[in-house]
Amino acid sequence: MTRVLIVSVGxxxxxxxxxxxxxxxxxxxxxxxxxxxxKPSLDVVIGEGLPCQHRIDGAEIQRPNLVTQLGLRGFRPDxxxxxxxxxxxxxxxxxxxxxxxxxxxxxxSQLELIGDFTGGTKSMSTALAFSLxxxxxxxxxxSGRRDNLVRIEKSEGLRIIDPIPLLVHRLIDERLxxxxxxxxxxxxxxxxxxxxxxxxxxxxxxMQHTMSSLIEQLEVLVLWDRFRWHEALEAxxxxxxxxxxxxxxxxxxRVEAAIDWDPAAPTAVAITGYELVQDLLLxxxxxxxxxxxxxxxARLYRATELLAQTYIRLEIGLASAPEWSQRELQLxxxxxxxxxxxxxxxxxxxxxxxxxxxxxxxxGLGSIYxxxxxxxxxxxxxxxxxxxxxxxxxxxxxxxxxxxxxITNLLNSVLSDLQIEQGPMPCQLPGLxxxxxxxxxDLFTTVKYNQP
Numbered sequence: 001m002t003r004v005l006i007v008s009v010g011x012x013x014x015x016x017x018x019x020x021x022x023x024x025x026x027x028x029x030x031x032x033x034x035x036x037x038x039k040p041s042l043d044v045v046i047g048e049g050l051p052c053q054h055r056i057d058g059a060e061i062q063r064p065n066l067v068t069q070l071g072l073r074g075f076r077p078d079x080x081x082x083x084x085x086x087x088x089x090x091x092x093x094x095x096x097x098x099x100x101x102x103x104x105x106x107x108x109s110q111l112e113l114i115g116d117f118t119g120g121t122k123s124m125s126t127a128l129a130f131s132l133x134x135x136x137x138x139x140x141x142x143s144g145r146r147d148n149l150v151r152i153e154k155s156e157g158l159r160i161i162d163p164i165p166l167l168v169h170r171l172i173d174e175r176l177x178x179x180x181x182x183x184x185x186x187x188x189x190x191x192x193x194x195x196x197x198x199x200x201x202x203x204x205x206x207m208q209h210t211m212s213s214l215i216e217q218l219e220v221l222v223l224w225d226r227f228r229w230h231e232a233l234e235a236x237x238x239x240x241x242x243x244x245x246x247x248x249x250x251x252x253x254r255v256e257a258a259i260d261w262d263p264a265a266p267t268a269v270a271i272t273g274y275e276l277v278q279d280l281l282l283x284x285x286x287x288x289x290x291x292x293x294x295x296x297x298a299r300l301y302r303a304t305e306l307l308a309q310t311y312i313r314l315e316i317g318l319a320s321a322p323e324w325s326q327r328e329l330q331l332x333x334x335x336x337x338x339x340x341x342x343x344x345x346x347x348x349x350x351x352x353x354x355x356x357x358x359x360x361x362x363x364g365l366g367s368i369y370x371x372x373x374x375x376x377x378x379x380x381x382x383x384x385x386x387x388x389x390x391x392x393x394x395x396x397x398x399x400x401x402x403x404x405x406x407i408t409n410l411l412n413s414v415l416s417d418l419q420i421e422q423g424p425m426p427c428q429l430p431g432l433x434x435x436x437x438x439x440x441x442d443l444f445t446t447v448k449y450n451q452p
Contacts, residue, residue, distance in 0.1 A: 002026045002108045006082075006101075008120035008128045009033075009041040013052040013066055015118035015142035020070055023114055023140070027080065028072060031097060031120065031128055034083035041120065042083060046075075079107070084124060093127035101135050113137035132163075133170070136198050139163055164202050168443045171195055172435055180431045183286040185225060188434075189218035210442040214434070217244065221429055225286065229256050244437065251427040255279045263314060273314045274415065277307045278426045281408055286429065288404060293395040298388045300403050301380065305342045307411055308349060311365045315418065316352075343380065346373070368413045372406060379403040 005025035007016050009032040020028055032041040043051045043065070050062035052069065067075045082100045084093050104111055115132035117125040118141045132139055139161035171191065179188040196203070196211045203211070216239040223232035233256055236242065242249040250269075257267045258275035284299035309324055317332035328336050337348050349366030369376070382399045385391035 001110045001112050003112045003114065004029060004104065004108065006031060006113070006115045006128065006132070008117050008124045009044055009066070010119035010121070010124075011039070011041060011044065011053075012119065013044055013054065013063070013069070015116070016066055017069065018142045019116040019118065019140065023116070025114065028070065029080045029082065029100075030066070031082040031084060031124060033087035033120065033124070034085050036085060037087055041087075042081070045081065046077065087121040088123050090123040090127055093123050094130055097127050097131040098134065101131055104135075114140065116140045116142060118142040129161075129166075133166055137163075162202070164199060164207075167195070167199065168207075172440065172443060176435060177432055180434050182290045183221075183225065183429060183431060184290065185218050185221040185429075189215055189222060192218065206442050210439050213239070213439060217241065217434065221434075224252065225283065225429065227283070229259065245427075245430065248427040248430070251275075272415065272420045274307070274310055274411065274420070275426075277303055277310060277411055280306060281404070281411065282426060282428050285404060288397075288400045291397075293397060293400040294386050294388045296400050297383050297386065297395045297403055300400075300407050301342065301383055304376075304407055304410070305345065307407075307414070308342070308345045308365065311414065312349070315365075343377070364417070365410075365414050368410060368417065372410065375402075376406055376410075379406065 003023070003025045004027045005020065005023050006029045007019055009016060009030050016030075030045045032045050034040045034042045045066050047065050049064075051065050052063045054061045054063055063069060072080075082097060084096060086092050101113075104113065113132065113135050115128055115137050117128040117132075117139065119125075120128075129139060141161060175191055176188050179185075179191070192211060192214050196208065196215070200208070216235070220232050220235045220239065220241055223235060229252070233252055236249060236252070253269050254271050255275045255278075257269050257271045258273055261267065261271065261273055263273065280299055280303040284296045284303065287293075287296035287299060309322065312318065312331075313322055319330040319332050319334070322329060324339060327339055329339050330336050337352070338344060346366065346369045349364070350370050351366070353364040353366040379399060379402060382393075382395060383389050383403075385393045386395045387393075
């Protein structure tokens with residue numbers, strides 16, 4: 001294992017000497033200001049003559065550059081100097097440091113990276129700290145008495161900076177929120193898994209437990225989002241999901257009960273039979289929030305078809321368990337009807353209910369659909385011309401949102417017309433609420449780890 005120390009260099013050589021003494025690195029790399037800036041700290045590192053100014057017992061003493069004082073034999077400026085021409089430009093310093101650090105794994109197969117950001121400008125120190133955090137490196141700062149706000153005249157010790165609070169802050173407040181807002185549970189889970197793996201030795205037992213709980217919850221959400229309902233519920237039971245998200249868990253039980261439901265048989269939970277349609281609409285909404293509009297509209301198209309199929313099965317009645325891949329199906333009354341696409345299914349419903357006094361409700365699904373058929377046809381034409389339909393034209397946000405609203409209204413109208421008591425409303429999968437649980441503050445509870 002090669003221990004590499006990167007130090008930010010300012011006008012005082014003392015913190016650099018102290019950091020090297022205490023860390024005992026195999027190689028030292030200097031991040032220093034360079035021309036065209038005035039009085040660059042590059043001179044302190046490799047300048048000729050006696051560029052280092054030390055204060056000893058109140059007296060100013062001039063000494064050789066840091067490379068000479070540290071006895072760095074075989075020093076290579078091309079590999080051990082990071083020149084920062086504008087030490088007050090945070091973005092530029094950050095870009096140069098990150099670019100340089102990206103080359104280190106190519107030089108060292110086994111690398112232990114340490115950084116000390118005591119010296120240099122505030123922008124240099126901040127950039128070095130951020131770059132080191134990206135590399136999962138250890139951080140330190142040299143402490144000492146200050147007679148002024150310019151420099152540390154005498155270094156007294158080294159403080160190891162625990163990076164966990166900073167890394168957790170970045171994870172919880174910066175990296176996870178956009179993923180959870182868009183319901184990218186698989187990506188969020190990967191981030192937390194990687195964080196736990198990389199920082200395992202630094203995490204307290206409480207933090208490890210909290211990380212594991214988040215990972216388990218995200219795994220459950222991934223399963224449900226992928227229509228693996230039974231697996232999701234089994235995994236939810238194992239991690240006490242019902243205690244964390246009781247309303248969501250109750251909704252999931254209704255959806256599971258609606259799968260292959262026989263209206264003549266009792267169920268463990270009260271259901272309407274339309275839960276699968278509602279859950280499919282929620283899934284389409286999540287796809288839309290991700291910007292996957294073609295995928296969302298494909299789900300809405302299937303939800304519209306499933307709504308008609310469910311309505312026929314529950315409100316009109318079929319002669320036997322339906323096999324919806326067949327082109328013709330028989331009703332309980334003995335009549336046959338064509339099953340040749342979504343629009344034809346609704347046209348048949350409209351005709352069938354019109355001949356029989358508009359079905360069980362005040363209108364019936366066929367009549368409700370008829371009132372919206374032109375708008376729905378326009379939207380479905382867009383779907384048919386899309387990449388997941390029969391064309392090459394991608395769906396945009398406006399088409400998705402319009403269709404999402406129309407299909408949701410169609411379902412709600414049916415449930416209202418049939419006077420079906422829904423019970424608790426369908427629950428969307430949580431987004432930022434995942435990070436608002438009482439357990440999340442435990443991630444900021446840290447313990448000290450072994451110091452070098």
